[in-house]
Amino acid sequence: AEAVAGTSSGGGAVSAALRFPDVVVRTRAGLVIGNAAPAAAFHGSELVVPILANALTLTDRRNILVIDPDGERLRQVVEDLRDADSNVVGESDVLAGLDRAAAEFNSLSAIFLSTRVKTQDARAALLAIRERYLFTLTPVVLMAEAEHAIWAEPLAESLRGVEVVVGAADREALLARVASAAKTVGMTPVDGDMAHELALLSAETLRGLAVDRAGVFDVSVAEKAAVSALDAAHEDLQIAAVGLLATIASGGAQRAIAEIGVKGSHTESLRTAAFAGLAESAKRFGSRLEGEQVDALLTFSFEEANLRLRTAASHALGALNVAADKASRIPLRFHRG
DSSP: HHHHHSSSOOOHHHHHHHHOOOOOHHHHHHHHHHHHOOSSSOOTGHHEEEEHHTTTOOSSSSEEEEEOOOOOHHHHHHHHHHHTTEEEESSSHHHHHHHHHHHHHHSSOOEEEEEOOOOHHHHHHHHHHHGGGGTTTEEEOOOEEEHHHHHHHHHHSSSEEEEEESSSOOOOHHHHHHHHHHHHTOOOOOOOHHHHHHHHHHHHHHHHHHHHOTTOGGGGGGGGHHHHHHSSSSHHHHHHHHHHHTTTOOOOHHHHHHHHHHHEEEEETHHHHHHHHHHHHHHOOOOOOHHHHHHHHHHHHOOSSSSHHHHHHHHHHHHHHHHHHTTTOHHHHHOOO
């Protein structure tokens, strides 16, 4: 494990990749280290769980940041770029935009930066972007006014991964510039299959770390992302998220699992897995459900028509060790079922 991750004083090649700007490279590095399960802290060990947690919600949607001090122009560009395949946020200030992108996205597909600033400020803005390790390779498109082209184009040519669009441009033209910039920096495009694979592997790896109780890593950091993954498009990822949440000592994690089980809009297989996860969580940490959820689970256990679901819910109730006065309300015939 030390050969993979390095030591507290210096990282190995894999741990160095945890700081690589490409989200695929970072995630694969996190997976390698997580599966190696190092027993001691190392340089960059604090990044492993957050990186894998971010991967739980990885999709093939584009994440885009638009920066323009002109409010009306900012609004228009954001609206033009936003569609079913893109998450787009806009800010008037460079640093505020970078902070927001880092907080809301696990990766950034492109930055559109207006040149409605002085030449020196535009250069400073580009350098500020490249100083953030997450955005070192992010494609940047300078949106230049016609009169700014004389300095914007040479500025873009001096920096890798920066393109220019002069004057008014439609969505297709803007995204074409992004594709051109992405080629020069070698960013790995994330398609739906890759996003699903990395998310599933990350959920399984995080659960493994939690079950093995590797003291180096605090898997509870992944709780919020795991709850979000319960709404994933793929059921195997939803089930993996349930399994991960079952290992986190949190009332919120346990309640999220219970909600999946009793919610009729989910498939039988997912709900059965949720009840199994709820039982596991209860065995590990005791009951952390609120009274209303316990009552809902009791009602479900003797009113649900589906025998498989009813049995799974009853097993979860047993693990939760529901108080005798409440448990007595469960008809004996359902215990026998």
